[in-house]
Amino acid sequence: MKRIYFDHSATTPVDPEVAKLMMEYMLDKFGNPSSIHAYGREARKAVEEAREKVAALIGANANEIFFTSGGTESDNLAIKGVAYANRKKGNHIITSAIEHHAVLHTCEYLEKQGYVVTYLPVDEYGMVRVEDLKKAITDKTILISIMFANNEVGTIQPIKEIGQIAREKGIYFHTDAVQAAGNYPIDVKEYNIDLLTLSGHKFHGPKGIGALYIRRGVRIEAIQHGGGHERNMRAGTENVPGIVGLGKAAEIAKNEMAQKMAHIQRLRDKLIRETMAKIPHVKLNGHPTQRMPGNANFSFHYVEGESLLLNLDLKGIAASSGSACTSGSLDPSHVLLAMGLSHEVAHGSLRISLGRGNTEEEVDYFLTVMPEIIERLRSMSPLYGKQPAAMSSNPCSHCHHH
Template sequence: MKRVYFDHSATTPVDSEVAKLVLEYMTDKFGNPSSIHSFGREVRKSVEEARDKVAALIGAQAKEIFFTSGGTEADNWALKGIAAANRKKGNHIITSSIEHHAILHTCEYLEKQGFSVTYLPVDENARVNVEDVKKEITDQTILISVMFANNEVGTIQPIKEIGKIAKEKGIYFHTDAVQAVGHYPIDVNEYNIDLLTLAGHKFYGPKGVGALYIRRGVKINSFQQGGAQERTMRAGTENVPGIVGLGKAAEIAKLNMEKEIAHVKALKDKLIKGITEKIPDIKLNGHPELRMPGNVNFSFLYVEGESLLLNLDLKGIAASSGSACTSGSLDPSHVLLSMGLTHEVAHGSLRLSLGRGNTEEEIDYCLEVLPEIVARLRSMSPLGAGSSTIESNPCSSCGGH
């Protein structure tokens, strides 16, 4: 059976060059970077070279990069670290309603610690309004955290404009850029970003490693205590294989980014065009233009997203749905609901996220099997085209997109 991977927003395959390097540092070059003998010194040098490469990918200085276990840890550190270090200055944080749960749950935790959090709404394309950011700033605001690009619908936020506002107001600005780093050009100085989260497994690096960029001079507490690693900011023996793999992935991403963007965007455009032409009663989710190059997200009216997902899997196509069936929850995506979709329409969503290894033949295969699956599921669904529940849904008027 043909196997097609269209779930790169969830994770990417490890690049072969990265995998080779990781193995080398798990076997031959196994020293502890804190050791002063030759085994340790050799590894320490490699860790710092990786730091240089990650910094170069986002236009930062090497000393502003701090390695973590991944994006979730970096998000937690950014929010909790800024909150704790700047509590005397203020207790207000601004974020958006469509952030990753690593941000939203951390904000909920901080609210229990006495902090005030504003959750900005988004428009029908999942984009934050810059004027809303300005309106919500108070003399107590210490941090603005808005993701660079949404993980579900791919919408790119007005990061440059938000960064400018934050700088003018003297407020720290953090962006969760896990979905964008390695796939979209980012310069932290151009965008006035003070803190940035990234994760290796989202751009062909290993899982279990990421980084937090912290601009020099930012007042932030350390993440954990117990050693001098990461300049005393993040204690614990470094994940050397992961770090060198992250560095290599960053190096490859920077070198090939322009070519990869063109390739993936062409596939995305073909897939969106084909789905739109072949399947009626659908809605493209996310901004039609300001979106990540490889993100495709549709709602298919009268169909459950989980059913689509399982039927595609039977055909060898890996994708993801907008409702959290794997967590045992019947609730649809908080992102889609924040965009104004009803529960019924949000439940019928499907994300197809493309990567550098995908081909036109794979797009053709998807366009061959997906319409058949949708038609079959609709023919069996109690929520068929004649359902008053769906027809009364205002979003159904967008179905012909």
């Protein structure tokens, strides 16, 4: 059976060029970048070249890039680091209800330490309203942390406007750009972004490596202490193979960005259009146009997400029902609930995230198996086909919030 990978928001395959380069820095050029002999200097040079490539991907300067173990660590460093360094100035943080748990749980942790956090609601498309943000700002606000694009529904936030407001008010602006960086054009200067999180494995780099962009002059404290690596921002011997791999992946992503986006978006638009046409009682989640090129998120009424994924997997298709980090949990997605979906409908959600390797044939295959799967699962549902005629126009009027 042919296997099809439609879960690029969870992770991506490492580019062969990236893997080849990493191998070199494991086997031959294995020096510690802090050593002063030739082996060390060779490793140091590679780390600094990678720093320049990551900076170029987001329009930053090389000295504003700090390597971390990935998105979660970068989010923690950005939010805690700014909170601790600016506590004399204020203790108020603004974020959104649909952030990744690396942001939400970090903010909840800070609340226990006396910080005050505002969680902005989102509209039906999963977008933060700029007016809500303006109203939430107080003279104690020290940080605004809003994701660039949502990992589940793909909605791209009004980052430019948020950055503008933050800059005018003298408040630091952090964006978790894990889904967007390497997959969507970003310019930190144009968007007035002070801190930005990115992760290698979302754009064909290795897992366990990421970066935090910190604009020069931002007041921030390290949260990991030791030998003063990464200009005292993150102690610990650098993960040289990972860093080199991240640099190469960033370089490739920058060069291929435009053609990759066009290819993926064309496939995604076809997948959305035909799924909506072939299957009744289905809802597209997320913004119709302001969304990541590869993301399609649907709710299928009267279907349970878990059984949907298992059935697709039996047909060789890998997809997801939300974020990979929480897919082990049976709670409906906090993102879909924040967008106003009922528990029942949120449970029937499916995320398809396309990547550069996907083909039109794969989309066609999905479009042939999907209607059969939905039909079969619905025939087993106690709710499907039982509603009176008056209700059938709104497939969800039987749903209620628990």
